[in-house]
Amino acid sequence: MIDGILTGLQTAFSPINLLMVFVGCFAGTFIGMLPGLGPVSAIALMIPITYGLDPASGLILIAGVYYGAIFGGSTSAILINAPGVSGAVATAFDGYPLAQRGQAGKALAIAAYGSFAGGTVGAILLLVFVPFLAKVSLSFQSADYFALMLFGCTAVAAFSGKGQVVKAILMTLLGLMLATVGEDPSGIQRFTFGNADFYDGISFLLLSMATFALAEALIVVLRGSGGSATASDLEKDKLGSMKLSSDEVRDIAPAVGRSSILGFFVGILPGAGATIASFLAYGMERNAAPGDKKEEFGDGSHRGLAAPETANNAASTGSFVPLLTLGIPGSATTAVMLGALLSYGVQPGPRRYIDSPAVFWSVIISMYVGNIILLVLNLPLIPYISKLLSVPRQLLTPIILFFSLMGVYLVSFNTIDLSMMVAIGAIAVVIRILDYPLAPLLLGFILGGMLEDNLRRALLIWDGSFAFLWQRPITATIMVITLLTLLIPVIGSLRDGRRARHPDPFME
Amino acid sequence: MRILDNKDRVGGLLILAFAVAYLRYALVLPLDPTDPNASFTSRTLPVGLAVASIVFALVQLAMSFRGGSGGSIREAVRGYRWRPMLLLLVLMLGYSLMFQTLGFLVSSFTFLLLGFFIMGERRIILSVVVAGGLVTLLWALLTQAFGLFLDPGDLMRAIVGSAG
Amino acid sequence: MKQRGLQWTASRLARFAGTVCLLLCLAFSGSVSAADRVHFLIPGGAGGGWDSTARGVGEALARSGLVEVASYENLSGGGGSRAMAHLIETADRQTNTLMISSSPIILRSLRNLYPQSYRDLTPVASVVVDYGAFVVRVDSPYESWQDVIDDFSANPRGVNIAGGSSRASMDHIVAALAFQKSGVDARQMKYIPYNAGGHAMVGLLSGETQLLSTGLSEAIALADQGEVRILAMTAPDRLERVPDVPTLVEQGVPAVFSNWRGFFAAPGASAAQIQQFRATLSALFETDAWRTIRELRGWTDFHVTGDAFDTFLDQQEQDMAVLLRELGLLE
Known part of the structure; x- marks a missing residue:
């Protein structure tokens, strides 16, 4: 194993490969900023370009693109509220408000440090526990995934502050309903009204661009706040600043630590992945935060940004466990990575791990080098990237709209999706005016499909009985944690409420 | 109409209407003919979601009457600039409808130019340069570097002749 | 900002003109060698x-x-x-x-x-x-396709069959073909749909299903890792790439797909x-x-x-x- 690691290091740190990872990170960052081109398409598009290269260099280039694209995705989520991949949705929750407060540089820096920490912890856990982890990734069954998705839904609590409980629940339900459009697991078309354009359901990107990026850009136009340049002019000097005070670092560090570990272990599970990890980390940090910090979530909390961003990256690293130890791609991204590995003649899996550890370790190490270079490359770039926001509003708004439209077009190349997106965007503006939160809608939508799939599978396997809820230890444990997460605040507020002679928890 | 001037109430009503319509279709969704005894069918979750939404929407409505929750809509939209926002919506719709006719380059360039104009940008040269530069850059990246196909549009085909 | 914008304008204008020319050339060149x-x-x-x-x-x-x-x-x-x-x-x-x-x-x-x-x-x-393939875990009691059919005949609800797509699409239909041609009632099959082949594979390895219906090329990649065995596949004859994998036909089941x-x-x-x-x-x-x-x-x-x-x-x-x-x- 040591030999393998040394060979891997030698390969990864040769000058030509360092150059490759540099180019990859750079290209990836910019490609990833375009909402439609997440890590999956970025890698798919880069594979033919890397054909002529030596396999090791090609892989390292791809690793660079991969990390670059993930960071690029967070960038557009933070700067213009346009999460192009589902893993970046939770990043937008607090990253965008932070950027709006004139702290774009700081937000990007937190994201970069968080990603780096998540990737590092992930890589260390990978190095130490690989043989053992293959078993872990296979210990979860559909019933357990169902419980995990349900637990993920509790992140909605973060949007149910003062008197917003019912609204947050309603919007989650709406998201779940939208997720039912299209072909269901039993092959039935639901809510398609015979229209072929609905067969594949509503795409995540379309919904996230319409409800987050479009709605936000249009609301800014409505409020006219961007029209007067004074507000943004005042902040412009601070915009690029990425200085974190030691208090802030101390505030974020524990959240980063917890989220790395949580993210990694969720990432190992082939059916869960980076998105669930980011939601769980976000929900967990909000629940763990002390009272006053809790209020900041959704409103530009540093912890609320660091947690999902860290977990997201740790989970991406974790998702290499099933790929490298079993040869099974657990997510769309690892599926594309598998394609890339195969086209270089590297077949990942336990046999590879035993037969030729050098290749195995050089893959892991070159992935990790991508993570380091990304930090080295992006920290100096952040001040410039965040200056994007100082582009005058009258130019920026149409550009944001254009890039959101292009992002959706690039996924399906279908202009009907564009019309649908504009319609949903208009509805989202109405929802915003009525003060209903849109984040739970997207959360419900993302989790909805997986929730139903896993529940239906579990019920099929258990012959229609719900016994798995208490007979499977993992399911039962997660269900208990879910219930506690939901009940503790209610009990707490009931007790506080009694003290203050306010018996109804909904009325606070 | 004053009774409708409440954000929570109108929101609750809209969701209630949506949920009722959704429920109407959820109740008649086709079932899997090969699995008549399934306990969890294609209808189960939609019906459950619709019923839950109706219940919570009613709770929301009740709260807006009894608890006095939800602010005034008129208050909230005071001073809103509707014109540019609606124009941008129309512009985006036009973009999606004209895309196939005008092609990527022309429609995107026009979209950005008109967008800048709606937002109040009157420096024509600057607008043309920014729009042209962005569209060209994106076009070059996507088609030349990545080999993606962007529709040149019926218009371009009519001018240049059929290129397939 | 205004000043910077104008300087920007001047320097970009020349470049823009050049790009337009390039663009038109490219647009036209597409039609030349039709x-x-x-x-x-x-x-x-x-x-x-x-x-x-x-x-x-x-x-x-x-x-x-x-x-x-x-x-x-x-x-x-x-x-x-x-x-x-x-x-x-x-x-x-x-x-x-x-x-x-x-x-x-x-x-x-x-x-x-x-x-x-x-x-x-x-x-x-x-x-x-690509042919259809039927896959089991290495430690599965099934040694041949007939073992699956015997078990299924005894208790159809006891064999969970995983596939990477919804009911009535490819993985399900191929499995149904194999069961039907084996002389059992394919309607009794307990098909468990996953949303991707990889997830169906995880379902098999986690023990919640007993048989996986998937594409042969995916199955080969997984069998190479030594985690699973391929019981049968739907090609008419054995293939050069995997000479050890028997066809359904040679196991007495006339199912070719x-x-x-x-x-x-x-x-x-x-x-x-x-x-x-x-x-x-x-x-x-x-x-x-x-x-x-x-x-x-x-x-x-x-x-x-x-x-x-x-x-x-x-x-x-x-x-x-x-x-x-x-x-x-x-x-």
């Missing part, structure tokens, strides 16, 4: 199975000099039907276009999920094939045009460029062309219709 270009229409997004096959074929054609320019257009929607509709609508200008498709086109048309069928297009030729990938041209394409497409694709199989790409991707050649391709499609449609009717999925 006879030597092939435009691939892909009914799904970048990175999928259709996409990789079309791009693989196009690249081999371009590298070996059989065509000068290969271009690719992705158009997803409606499970593939949007691209078909597009090809039919714009048929008169799609003379250089080849649309990639595969067996599900027949299945989905039969189930009335598509408003069109492959008959609305002009079939050209198939290029590669080929999930082909192939190309279609626009409706009303001229006979000469189709002839040229077929000649080009036939030449492809002899090139080194194709052999290299095929080896890397683990594809199996499946070259059915000319009238034989039409007959083959008709036959597959008939077989599937019979099966769907017996399963109660079709009146």
Whole structure:
């Protein structure tokens, strides 16, 4: 194993490969900023370009693109509220408000440090526990995934502050309903009204661009706040600043630590992945935060940004466990990575791990080098990237709209999706005016499909009985944690409420 | 109409209407003919979601009457600039409808130019340069570097002749 | 800001003019060598199975000099039907276009999920094939296909069959074919749908299902890792790549199924045009460029062309219709 690691290091740190990872990170960052081109398409598009290269260099280039694209995705989520991949949705929750407060540089820096920490912890856990982890990734069954998705839904609590409980629940339900459009697991078309354009359901990107990026850009136009340049002019000097005070670092560090570990272990599970990890980390940090910090979530909390961003990256690293130890791609991204590995003649899996550890370790190490270079490359770039926001509003708004439209077009190349997106965007503006939160809608939508799939599978396997809820230890444990997460605040507020002679928890 | 001037109430009503319509279709969704005894069918979750939404929407409505929750809509939209926002919506719709006719380059360039104009940008040269530069850059990246196909549009085909 | 914007303007103006020229040149150059270009229409997004096959074929054609320019257009929607509709609508200008498709086109048309069928297009030729494979864990008590059938006959609800797509789509239908041809009631099958082949594989390994129905190429990759065994597959004869994997036919089950990938041209394409497409694709199989790409991707050649391709499609449609009717999925 040591030999393998040394060979891997030698390969990864040769000058030509360092150059490759540099180019990859750079290209990836910019490609990833375009909402439609997440890590999956970025890698798919880069594979033919890397054909002529030596396999090791090609892989390292791809690793660079991969990390670059993930960071690029967070960038557009933070700067213009346009999460192009589902893993970046939770990043937008607090990253965008932070950027709006004139702290774009700081937000990007937190994201970069968080990603780096998540990737590092992930890589260390990978190095130490690989043989053992293959078993872990296979210990979860559909019933357990169902419980995990349900637990993920509790992140909605973060949007149910003062008197917003019912609204947050309603919007989650709406998201779940939208997720039912299209072909269901039993092959039935639901809510398609015979229209072929609905067969594949509503795409995540379309919904996230319409409800987050479009709605936000249009609301800014409505409020006219961007029209007067004074507000943004005042902040412009601070915009690029990425200085974190030691208090802030101390505030974020524990959240980063917890989220790395949580993210990694969720990432190992082939059916869960980076998105669930980011939601769980976000929900967990909000629940763990002390009272006053809790209020900041959704409103530009540093912890609320660091947690999902860290977990997201740790989970991406974790998702290499099933790929490298079993040869099974657990997510769309690892599926594309598998394609890339195969086209270089590297077949990942336990046999590879035993037969030729050098290749195995050089893959892991070159992935990790991508993570380091990304930090080295992006920290100096952040001040410039965040200056994007100082582009005058009258130019920026149409550009944001254009890039959101292009992002959706690039996924399906279908202009009907564009019309649908504009319609949903208009509805989202109405929802915003009525003060209903849109984040739970997207959360419900993302989790909805997986929730139903896993529940239906579990019920099929258990012959229609719900016994798995208490007979499977993992399911039962997660269900208990879910219930506690939901009940503790209610009990707490009931007790506080009694003290203050306010018996109804909904009325606070 | 004053009774409708409440954000929570109108929101609750809209969701209630949506949920009722959704429920109407959820109740008649086709079932899997090969699995008549399934306990969890294609209808189960939609019906459950619709019923839950109706219940919570009613709770929301009740709260807006009894608890006095939800602010005034008129208050909230005071001073809103509707014109540019609606124009941008129309512009985006036009973009999606004209895309196939005008092609990527022309429609995107026009979209950005008109967008800048709606937002109040009157420096024509600057607008043309920014729009042209962005569209060209994106076009070059996507088609030349990545080999993606962007529709040149019926218009371009009519001018240049059929290129397939 | 205003000042900076203007300086910016001046310096960019010259560059912009240059770009416009370049752009027009490129736009025109596309139409010049029309006879030597092939435009691939892909009914799904970048990175999928259709996409990789079309791009693989196009690249081999371009590298070996059989065509000068290969271009690719992705158009997803409606499970593939949007691209078909597009090809039919714009048929008169799609003379250089080849649309990639595969067996599900027949299945989905039969189930009335598509408003069109492959008959609305002009079939050209198939290029590669994947067979259905049935996979169990290495420690599974099943040693042969017959063991599965015996167990199933004793207790149909005891065999959970995983697949990477929803009910009534490929993995389910192939499994149903194998069960039906084994003489048991395929309607009793307990099919557990997953949303991707990889997830179905995890389901098998986690122990919640006993049998996995998937594509052979995916199954081979997994069996190489020593985690699973392939009990049987749906090719007519054993394959060179996996000489140890028995066919269903040799185990006494007359179930043969080929999930082909192939190309279609626009409706009303001229006979000469189709002839040229077929000649080009036939030449492809002899090139080194194709052999290299095929080896890397683990594809199996499946070259059915000319009238034989039409007959083959008709036959597959008939077989599937019979099966769907017996399963109660079709009146």
